Amino acid sequence: MTRLTYATLDRLPPTIPSPIGRTPAAIGIVHFGPGAFHRAHQAAYIDAVLAQDPRWGIAAVSMRSKGTVAALAEQDGLYTLAIRDADSSNRVIGAHRRFLGPDDAADTRALLGDPAVRLVTSTVTEKGYCLAGDGTLDLSHVDIVHDLAGAATPRSLMGWLVDGLAARRNAGIAPFVPMPCDNLANNGAKLHAALVAFARERDASLAEWIDGEVRVPSTMVDSITPASDAALYDTVAEAIGLEDQAAVQRESFAQWVIEDIGTPLGPDLAGVGATVTTDVASYERAKLRILNGAHSTLAYIGLLRGAASVADAMNDAALAGFVDTMIRDDIMPILPRTPGLDLDAYRAAVLQRFRNPVIVHRLDQIAQDGSQKLPYRLGDTLIANRRAGRMPSAVVTAFGAWVAFVMRQARADTPIVDPAGERLAAAAREGAPHEIVARLIDLSLGFPPELRGDNAVHAAVSEAAERATRGDWSGLTR
Numbered sequence: 001m002t003r004l005t006y007a008t009l010d011r012l013p014p015t016i017p018s019p020i021g022r023t024p025a026a027i028g029i030v031h032f033g034p035g036a037f038h039r040a041h042q043a044a045y046i047d048a049v050l051a052q053d054p055r056w057g058i059a060a061v062s063m064r065s066k067g068t069v070a071a072l073a074e075q076d077g078l079y080t081l082a083i084r085d086a087d088s089s090n091r092v093i094g095a096h097r098r099f100l101g102p103d104d105a106a107d108t109r110a111l112l113g114d115p116a117v118r119l120v121t122s123t124v125t126e127k128g129y130c131l132a133g134d135g136t137l138d139l140s141h142v143d144i145v146h147d148l149a150g151a152a153t154p155r156s157l158m159g160w161l162v163d164g165l166a167a168r169r170n171a172g173i174a175p176f177v178p179m180p181c182d183n184l185a186n187n188g189a190k191l192h193a194a195l196v197a198f199a200r201e202r203d204a205s206l207a208e209w210i211d212g213e214v215r216v217p218s219t220m221v222d223s224i225t226p227a228s229d230a231a232l233y234d235t236v237a238e239a240i241g242l243e244d245q246a247a248v249q250r251e252s253f254a255q256w257v258i259e260d261i262g263t264p265l266g267p268d269l270a271g272v273g274a275t276v277t278t279d280v281a282s283y284e285r286a287k288l289r290i291l292n293g294a295h296s297t298l299a300y301i302g303l304l305r306g307a308a309s310v311a312d313a314m315n316d317a318a319l320a321g322f323v324d325t326m327i328r329d330d331i332m333p334i335l336p337r338t339p340g341l342d343l344d345a346y347r348a349a350v351l352q353r354f355r356n357p358v359i360v361h362r363l364d365q366i367a368q369d370g371s372q373k374l375p376y377r378l379g380d381t382l383i384a385n386r387r388a389g390r391m392p393s394a395v396v397t398a399f400g401a402w403v404a405f406v407m408r409q410a411r412a413d414t415p416i417v418d419p420a421g422e423r424l425a426a427a428a429r430e431g432a433p434h435e436i437v438a439r440l441i442d443l444s445l446g447f448p449p450e451l452r453g454d455n456a457v458h459a460a461v462s463e464a465a466e467r468a469t470r471g472d473w474s475g476l477t478r
């Protein structure tokens with residue numbers, strides 16, 4: 001089958017929107033982590049910007065894998081965005097001008113030093129920021145140690161960003177704006193502090209400059225984007241009449257909330273539907289705790305109850321009801337009220353999105369990286385309830401399910417997909433649930449450090465883990 005490229009765009013059915021006939025874009029954005037989420041979310045916004053303003057083409061950098069970069073290079077950076085929802089549709093995205101892999105370090109460095117590049121965005125997942133359990137830069141992280149040792153090519157996002165900023169400072173060029181687009185609480189402030197901490201290990205004056213001159217807006221990003229697979233490539237090929245080995249899929253809903261840092265970011269993102277506001281925190285808290293907290297809960301309890309996808313788990317009435325109650329009773333009461341953000345309507349809309357029958361969102365994809373995800377998806381809710389003198393029973397049940405899930409994987413010798421996978425397996429292979437809960441809390445794996453010493457939490461989560469390992473789910477409907 002003929003492949004999707006700029007030369008074959010004119011073969012697309014007329015119903016498929018594409019960048020055909022558009023002024024070729026210049027590169028104004030560098031992005032680290034060209035995975036499916038980036039291509040389905042940010043790149044779709046930028047594609048809309050480019051229809052009006054060709055200055056903001058994206059050069060995407062993959063620090064590790066060559067596969068995605070190679071597939072996209074064969075398609076001139078084009079790929080199909082398949083919307084899977086009540087109103088499904090396909091659209092060809094042409095937001096990228098270059099895809100750079102691990103072997104293209106010189107080009108990546110040149111782009112980071114280019115004054116036309118104003119924005120450097122990233123989707124490297126939570127673990128890609130190399131942060132410790134308390135949210136500060138982990139100076140013992142293997143990639144940070146590698147980069148601070150003066151390696152020619154950085155392995156970490158911090159290494160690349162600080163290299164790029166240092167080069168601009170030396171050349172008298174204004175800094176670019178780093179923008180994290182990952183599910184991390186207060187992601188802008190965390191990235192800024194991590195950049196300063198990294199630079200301080202090298203050059204105190206550079207650290208001071210980054211601290212004073214570099215602005216890092218926080219963002220909240222949202223769109224349910226399951227991994228791409230062969231089935232998607234087949235249905236897309238059928239719909240567009242061309243082969244596309246880089247297609248991505250998502251629901252129709254998409255939201256991007258960006259902190260207003262008082263200076264223009266470059267591309268007019270508000271003009272294409274993003275929200276630019278000084279109050280990102282309210283949106284971020286609601287999204288991370290309600291949507292992502294519920295997602296992780298559905299993942300661990302659902303997998304233990306034999307479900308495979310989010311829609312499956314939502315068809316499990318006891319589990320769906322439990323998640324609804326968790327949001328109402330444990331999460332919403334501790335979220336500050338925000339004008340314009342109706343939490344109850346948000347709860348209902350999130351659960352409706354989870355019921356989308358046209359999308360297959362695998363629970364084992366969501367279950368990955370629990371040690372990185374749970375602290376802010378469930379841990380922050382647990383801490384806020386504890387501070388209010390409450391024990392949030394549903395959140396406790398969800399943590400218990402995660403512990404039981406980790407125990408099950410460890411005892412079946414099934415790899416735990418998590419940067420701390422081996423440590424989790426070592427902690428969970430032997431012993432009773434209460435012993436494993438104690439180990440994980442002590443190691444701050446999945447549980448925020450603030451929970452150390454809270455014996456009531458230890459007892460409650462141990463009891464929940466014990467019930468989950470026995471398959472006793474009577475607590476779901478109580």
Ligand code: CS2
Pocket residue numbers: 183221222223224225291292295296365366367373
């Ligand atoms: C999911 C998220 O894989 C996961 O952990 O919870 O990717 C989720 O789909 C997105 O944050 C939705 O915006």
